[in-house]
Amino acid sequence: MSILKRIAYFVGLPLLLIIMWWALTLGEPNFYVPTPAQLITTFWEVWAGERFATDFLPSIIRLFIGLIATITLGIVLGILIGSFRWLRSLTEPLLEFFRAIPPPVLVPLFILLIGINDQMMIFVIISGSIWPVLLNTVEGVRAVDEVLSDTSRTYGIHGFSRVRHLVLPAASPQIMTGVRQSLSIGLILMVISEMFGASSGIGYTIVLFQRGFAIPEMWSGIAVLGLIGIALSLISKAIEARVLRWYHGVKEVQRDS
């Protein structure tokens, strides 16, 4: 597909929905639903101004730190748990237990234990979004091809070298699947932790606007979240295109034959 065509596909449906929204809000103004023009002006006023530094950036920094920690921790623990059967047996019941706890209920607990601060919110993000990366890494490590593993052994590739040259790349397709899921969970938890206990951030701002009946402003906050979501997905796709180039190549060859 040419670049132009891809852009057309990318913006086509959103554009159509905005036009419909515009047409539906043409008549009597509705207090709870702003028009597209209203939203765009409000969006600009709110998020390009002071709130960019006081609320947008803190949220992004928390999200960024939370996700980097999640991915690093998830991959490291996943490789360890996936590599050793005894560790897997030992941790399995515990992992099942913690995985089943809906992360938002940890917010009040973390507020008590850590206090209302950035660390608390970062912990909430990690505690909820680590599971997809962790569990997918474990599965990816366990599924390393037997012949490839034998080959590495015969050439004396052990320990760190084995992780770097065999385990990590072999598990990377599954790890990326986990990372993609973790990104969206991380975003959700960032907002939830900010709604509960924060004095800054996008989640805090949205609640503040809603309570003050600043309806277009509230909508603009929701739009910011959607845009962050798109940005995260574009970043992860770009990383995946680099890291998994070989994987997509193999898949293509298998499809052709």
Add this chain to the structure above:
Amino acid sequence: MSTPMLSIKNLKKTYQVGDGEIEAVHNITLDIAEGELICIVGPSGAGKTTLLKCIAGLLAPTAGSIELAGAPVTGPPKAMAVVFQEYSRSLFPWMTVRANVELPLKNAGVSKAERDTLVDDALEAVELEHMPQSYPWQLSGGMQQRVAIARAVAYRPKVLLMDEPFAAVDAQTRADLEDLVRDIWHKLGVTILFITHDIDESVYLAQRVIMLSNSPTVVQDDLTIDLPDQRDQLTTRSSKRFVELRTHVYEQIQIAKASKPTGVTAIQKTSKR
């Protein structure tokens, strides 16, 4: 008599399956001298791959011993390289051809300059010097197996094990690769243990053909191939002696297939309790 390069004594391997066990290798004793090219041929299911994995140190034998140049094999020995049948699963798909060949050397701490020479020579030996930057999955099956052979050659092993390496490539490629193996063997003087189910291939390649019996596996026969050292696909395969030798191997394999294992059943189910 000098120590053999590879010495297998009373090798036995059983697998635990549930609370019974399956005997893959019953009792194999075999000596291979330095620089020999040996083919092991046997009916399918004769435990050929199990035998190879034991020799390679990938599986621990249930009983018996394996020695490489006098030293017991307890894990994959440094002086050994293995070429597996499943070439598409034995090359690292995330590495280029060159990186695949280079990795074992890098891992062994060989210097960059020496590595470059070894890799270049190995790729040249398998006639792949023109595509070092390709990825394995971009190549045909035969070419992928050449990469695996180049990797083994660059590693400079004393013993090269090959487990039905050409079973999954087409006939023409197979003939080329067979000549390649003999060529490399001549050039490097490496000891080669080549496992195959193809009788013609075993006779064409080897100095000595070891025939395995049906499971439970023992050595059925040990045949010296007295064909001239310079072989080529056309004249060697049509020579009278070649036909005699392959007939002999064929007969032995037929006997091996037909013989119902005596005393023990192929799959031994013995309760632990």
